[in-house]
Structure formats: structure tokens, C-alpha cells
Amino acid sequence: ASGQELTSYNLLITSGDYPDMIYHGSVTYNGGWDKAVEDGIYLKLNDYIEQYAPNYQAIRDISDEHRKMSITDSGTMYGFHEMMTEREPTWTGLGIRKDWLDDLNLEMPSTIDDWTKVLTAFKDEKGAEAPLMIPTNGKFLSSEFCSAWGIGTDFYQVNGEVRFGPVMDEYKEYLNLMRGWYSDRLLDKDFTTRTDMTGTGAPSNMTGTGKTGAFPAVWGACHDVSVQNNTTDDPNYWLEPIVAPTLQEGEKVQFRSMSYQVRAATSIFATTEHPVECIKWLDYRYTQEATDLMWWADETVHYIDENGDRRFTDMMLNDPNGLNFYQTTSLHLGKGCIGIHDWHVMRTVYPQELLDVCLVWDSQGYDYVLPPITLTADEGERVVNNLNDINTLVEEYTVKCITGADTLDRFDEFVAKIYEMGIEDILEVYQVALNRYNSR
Numbered sequence: 001a002s003g004q005e006l007t008s009y010n011l012l013i014t015s016g017d018y019p020d021m022i023y024h025g026s027v028t029y030n031g032g033w034d035k036a037v038e039d040g041i042y043l044k045l046n047d048y049i050e051q052y053a054p055n056y057q058a059i060r061d062i063s064d065e066h067r068k069m070s071i072t073d074s075g076t077m078y079g080f081h082e083m084m085t086e087r088e089p090t091w092t093g094l095g096i097r098k099d100w101l102d103d104l105n106l107e108m109p110s111t112i113d114d115w116t117k118v119l120t121a122f123k124d125e126k127g128a129e130a131p132l133m134i135p136t137n138g139k140f141l142s143s144e145f146c147s148a149w150g151i152g153t154d155f156y157q158v159n160g161e162v163r164f165g166p167v168m169d170e171y172k173e174y175l176n177l178m179r180g181w182y183s184d185r186l187l188d189k190d191f192t193t194r195t196d197m198t199g200t201g202a203p204s205n206m207t208g209t210g211k212t213g214a215f216p217a218v219w220g221a222c223h224d225v226s227v228q229n230n231t232t233d234d235p236n237y238w239l240e241p242i243v244a245p246t247l248q249e250g251e252k253v254q255f256r257s258m259s260y261q262v263r264a265a266t267s268i269f270a271t272t273e274h275p276v277e278c279i280k281w282l283d284y285r286y287t288q289e290a291t292d293l294m295w296w297a298d299e300t301v302h303y304i305d306e307n308g309d310r311r312f313t314d315m316m317l318n319d320p321n322g323l324n325f326y327q328t329t330s331l332h333l334g335k336g337c338i339g340i341h342d343w344h345v346m347r348t349v350y351p352q353e354l355l356d357v358c359l360v361w362d363s364q365g366y367d368y369v370l371p372p373i374t375l376t377a378d379e380g381e382r383v384v385n386n387l388n389d390i391n392t393l394v395e396e397y398t399v400k401c402i403t404g405a406d407t408l409d410r411f412d413e414f415v416a417k418i419y420e421m422g423i424e425d426i427l428e429v430y431q432v433a434l435n436r437y438n439s440r
Contacts, residue, residue, distance in 0.1 A: 005025060005026060005027050006026075006027050006028075009024075009027040010030070013029070013030075013041065018041075018269040018271050018272075019269065020268065020269060020272040020274060020278055021266055021267065021268050021269070021272075021278055021282070022266065022267055022269065023264065023265075023266045023337045023338065024079070024264050024265055024266070024267065025264050025337075026264070029041065029042075030377070031376075031377035031380075032072070032374055032375065032376055032377055032380075033072050033076065033078040033079075033374070034072045034073070034074050034076055034078075034376075035376075035377055036078060036267070037076055037078055040270050041269065041270060042078050042079070042267040042268065042269060042270060043267075043268045043269070043270050043272075043275060044076055044077070044078070045077040045078065045079070045080075045268065045279070046075075046076065046077045048275065048276070048279045049077055049279070049283075052276055052279040052280055052283065053080075053279055053280075053282070053283035053286075054283070055283050055284070055286035055287050056080055056282070056283050056286045058286070059083045059085065059286050059340065060083075062085060062261075063261070065260070065261055065262065066083065066261060066262055067440070068437065068440040069081070069260065069261075069262035069372065070083075070262055070265075071440060072374065073374060073433075073436040073437065073440065075440070078265065078267055079265030079266050079267035079268070080265060080266050080282045080283075080285075080286075080338060081262045081263060081264065081265045081266075082262075082263040082264060082265075082336065082337060082338060082339065082340075082341050083261060083262055083263070083286070083339075083340055083341065084259075084261040084262075084340070084341045084343070085261075085340060086261075086344075087259065087261055088259035088261075088341075088343045089259065089358035089359055089361070089362040090256050090257050090258070090259060090358055090361040090362045090364070091218055091219050091257065091259065091358055091361075092141060092142070092199075092200045092216065092217070092218050092219070092257045092361065093142065093144070093216075093217065093241055093242070093243070093244070093256070093257065093360070093361035093364075094140075094144055094214065094215075094216060094217065094241070094242050094243075094244060095214065095215060095216070095217030095221065095222055095239045095240065095241055095242065096108070096109075096118075096213065096214040096239070096240055096242045097122075097213040097214065097237070097238070097239060097240075098238045098239070098240035099234075099236045099237060099238040100122060100126055100213050101118065101240075103126075104121050104125055104126075106118055106121060108240070108242055109242070109245060110243075110245060110246065110249060111148075111245055111246055111247060111248065111249055112145070112148050112177065112245050112246075112247055114245065115132075115145075115245050116181070116186070118131075118213075118214075119131040119132055119181065119186040119213070119214070120184070120186065122186075122213040122214070123184075123185060123186060126210065126213060127210070128210070128211060128212055128213050129188075129189075129206075129211045129212070130187065130188035130189065130190075130191075130206060130211055130212045131185075131186045131187070131212065131213050131214065132181065132186055132187050132188070132212070132213075132214045132215065133187075133188050133191070133197065133202040133206060133207075133212050133214070133215035133216070134178070134187050134188060134191045134197075134402075135191070135197060135198065135199050135216065136191055136192055136193075136194055136197055136399075137395045137398065137399065138178065138191075138395070138398040138399045138401075138402050139153035139154075139395075139398060140153070140199060140216060141199030141200060141216060141257060142244070142255050142256050142257045142364075143156075143165070143244075143255045144216075144244040144245075144255075145174065145177065145178070145244065145245065146165065146170075146171070146174040147244050147253040147254070147255040147368075148174075148244070148245050148246050148247050148251075148253065149170035149171075149173050149174060149247065150170065150253075150254070150368075151163070151165040151168045151170045151171060151174075152165040152255055152368060153165050153166070153171075153174075154166075155370050155430060156255070156368045156369065156370055157368060157369075157370050157434060158367075158368055160434065160435075160438065161431070162370065162427055162430040162431045162434055163427075164418075164423055164426075164427060166394045166398075166414075166415075166418065167415045167418050167419070167423060171411075172408060172411045175398065175401045175402065175408060175411070176408055178401075178402045179401055179402050179404065179408070182402050182403060182404070183404065187402070188206075188212065192399055192403065198216070199216055200216055200217070200218050201215075201216060201217060201218055201221060202215035202216065202217075204226070204231045204232075207221075207226065207231075207232070207239075208226050208231040208232035208233075208234075208237075209232070209233075210234060214242075217239060217241070219241070219354065219355070219357040219358050220350075220354070221239060222239045222240065222241055222354065222357045223238060223239060223240075223353070223354055223357070224237060224238055224239075225239075225354070226239070241357045241358075241360040241361055242360065243360060243361065243363060243364050244256075244364060252364070252365050253364055253365060254364075254365035254366060254367040254368040254369070255364065255365075255366065255368055255369060256361060256362070256364040256365070256366050256369070257361070258366060258369055260372065263341065264337075266282060266337065266338050268282075282338060285338050285339035285340075286339055286340060290339060291339060291340045291342055293334065294333060294334040294335045294336075294339055295333060295335045295342045295345055296310055296333075296345075297332060297333055297334075299313075300313065300315060300332075301313060301315070301316055301332050301333065302316075309348070310348060311348050312325075312345075312348055312349060315328070315332075316328045316329065316332065317349065325349055329345075370430075370434070371434070371437055372437075373430065373433040373434050373436070373437045374433060374437075375429065375433055379429045379432070379433065382425060382426075382429055383426050383429055383430075386421055386422040386423075386425070386426060387426055389421055390418055390421050390422075390423060390426075393414070393417060393418065393421070394418070397410075397414050
């Protein structure tokens with residue numbers, strides 16, 4: 001059941017009654033993947049893959065990222081990962097009402113000062129109640145706006161050095177900006193209580209009714225999609241993707257949402273009586289034949305158009321029971337989880353100009369994004385309790401500063417408290433983990 005995956009997984013592990021293979025999805029073995037192999041739960045696959053999985057190995061050889069992200073820090077191969085042969089673009093970022101900008105004869109904002117001017121115009125000229133929507137914790141998913149000062153709202157890295165944004169002096173500048181915008185009614189006054197606001201989208205009762213002009217968005221909500229889906233009565237509605245702002249014109253932020261080419265893995269339990277058969281079955285799914293089967297199935301699902309390109313049939317695009325495209329693909333295809341992730345299928349359903357939305361967000365840098373590092377069991381124990389408390393403190397102070405319930409005069413006290421709570425030890429753990437990742 002959704003939300004119960006980890007509980008169910010742990011019950012399976014403690015039962016000792018294992019299937020041959022398991023796809024992990026979002027769950028992680030307690031203590032990490034190396035420990036899962038050391039504990040005799042999963043097979044170490046290095047030798048098996050070398051001997052029996054040439055197709056999977058060929059995908060791993062595509063890039064250093066593929067190789068690093070498909071092993072542990074010790075070099076152990078604990079499973080077959082879902083892979084991409086070509087990087088997926090960034091699917092989320094900031095969106096802004098381009099039709100409003102056009103009406104007001106305003107250019108797309110690129111600096112913090114530009115945004116202040118635009119949001120003010122949205123409030124004064126368009127009557128927006130919440131010119132900019134902001135997540136409930138006061139921090140955007142990819143550190144937008146905060147990234148103008150070259151820092152993140154969480155952990156990030158600069159030239160291989162791990163840093164924590166909220167203890168940096170620049171975080172005070174971010175809080176001061178958000179505080180000023182909130183005071184001037186340029187932010188959603190109810191952001192702290194919205195249960196339907198996420199880091200990748202805003203509620204349609206705000207976006208579709210002209211109450212806001214800028215907010216976190218996903219590619220599929222841009223352009224005139226809201227008009228097509230009847231979630232707005234404004235026929236001129238046009239949401240344009242926009243990169244995160246900088247302090248000075250011509251600068252470039254180094255934060256964005258990442259679509260990694262290596263995803264969750266399928267592992268083989270050490271108790272299986274058929275390790276070689278499992279390996280060969282998994283390896284087949286990294287062939288072109290298997291990829292075509294998983295993502296395109298047969299002629300009931302797709303056809304070949306006059307240009308020789310695959311297209312989905314009406315059964316997939318206009319389900320008589322009202323299922324949307326994501327639901328019909330889940331029903332009729334075997335895509336995902338194991339094998340090659342072919343995101344190009346999106347091009348057969350959605351117009352290219354809508355998919356090009358992602359390229360705008362993809363133009364942002366990612367040098368400061370922390371890669372998917374892993375911690376050992378001991379490191380996890382050192383980090384977890386203190387980090388939970390630190391994150392709670394950061395969220396509370398961030399929100400209170402923005403809304404005016406606390407003052408920026410206490411920022412140094414806030415930072416000192418984070419250090420008292422052990423952030424230096426956590427940074428040390430993360431640094432060691434990043435060094436291990438870079439040395440894979």
C-alpha cells in the first residue's frame with residue numbers, strides 16, 4: 001500500500017521467506033546495500049554480471065555516472081538498475097504568466113530586482129492576491145531565489161566541499177528578500193497553511209483563477225494546458241517556464257532538479273535456487289527488443305505512422321473508461337522498474353513545444369547539486385536524530401522570519417544553535433561520503 005512500502009519491505013526481510021528478486025523503488029535496506037550483501041540477504045553480482053549480463057554491462061559502460069551510480073562505495077553491484085541511455089531533461093522549475101507580462105509590456109525577469117518589479121506589477125495591475133506562490137516550508141525545491149546568492153537551502157557542494165545553506169551568511173539575505181516580499185504582499189499570505197501546495201506545483205484554485213502569476217510548476221502544466229484541461233476560464237492563460245533569478249544580469253545559478261540516468265535497482269536474494277536464470281532474465285530487459293516490448297508492446301498499443309515513427313493507438317490516448325495516458329501505460333505496458341527507461345515515448349503524445357519547456361529549466365547549471373551519496377549504517381546513526389532536529393529548527397525559523405513572527409536580528413543566534421546541534425559532525429559525515437562517491 002502507498003506509504004507502507006518500507007514497513008512491508010522490513011517485514012519481508014525479517015521473515016526470511018524471500019522471493020527470487022525484488023525491485024526496491026524508494027525503500028532502502030537498513031544499514032545500506034553493502035550491509036545487505038554482507039548479511040547474506042542479496043547476492044553480490046559483480047562476477048555474475050561480468051559473465052552473464054553483457055547487455056547490462058554495456059549500459060553501465062556508457063558514462064562514468066552510469067558506472068558510479070550502479071555500485072556502492074565499496075564497488076559492490078547489488079542489483080540491476082533502471083537506466084537511461086540519454087539524460088532526461090529537468091521536468092520542474094518556476095513558471096510565470098507570460099500573458100500577464102505581455103499585457104504589462106514587461107520582459108521576462110532575470111534578476112532579483114526584475115522579479116520585485118514584476119511581482120509588484122502583478123499585484124497592482126493584475127490584482128493578484130499571491131503574485132508568487134511559495135512552498136509551505138519557505139524553501140523552493142531547487143533552491144530557487146536562494147540560489148541567486150550561490151547557496152542552497154539544504155546541503156550542497158562547491159568544488160567538492162559540502163556546505164549547508166542555512167548557516168551561510170547569504171541565507172540571511174534570502175530570508176530578508178522573502179520577508180520583504182511577504183510584507184509587501186508579493187508572496188502568498190497563506191503559504192504556511194496550504195495543504196495542496198508542493199515544491200512542484202500550485203493549486204488550480206489559485207493558478208486558474210488569476211490569483212497568482214508565478215509559482216513552482218511541472219512541464220505538463222505550462223503553456224495553455226490549463227485552458228485545454230478546463231482548469232481556467234481565461235482563454236489567454238499562458239504559463240512560461242523561467243530560469244531561477246540571479247543577482248546580476250548574465251550570471252547563472254548552479255542548482256536545478258536532477259533527472260539521474262541511473263535509478264532504483266532490482267536485487268536477487270541470496271536464497272534463490274536460480275541465480276544464473278535470474279541474471280539472464282534481467283539482462284534481457286536491457287536489449288532493444290525488450291525495451292520495445294516494455295515501452296511499446298504490440299499493434300494494439302502502437303502503430304507505425306507515415307514517417308516510420310511509432311505512435312500510440314486510440315486505445316491508449318482515449319480510454320473509454322476515462323483513464324489518462326499515465327494510467328493506460330501502467331495498464332498495458334511493462335515499462336519501468338527494470339531495464340532501459342525510454343522517456344522519448346513522451347514525444348509521441350505531447351507536442352514538441354511543450355516538451356521543450358524542460359530545456360529552459362535544463363539550461364540552469366548543476367555544479368553545486370550534491371550527487372546521490374550514500375551513508376554507512378554507523379554514519380546514518382550519527383546523522384539522523386540531530387539532522388531531524390536541525391531541519392525542524394531551520395523550517396520553523398525560516399517560516400517565522402518570512403512572516404515576521406521572528407526577526408533577522410536573531411540570525412546569528414539561529415546559526416549558533418545549529419552548530420550546537422551538531423551540524424559540523426553531519427557535514428563531516430557528508431564530506432566523507434562525497435569523497436567516497438567521487439572515488440568510485
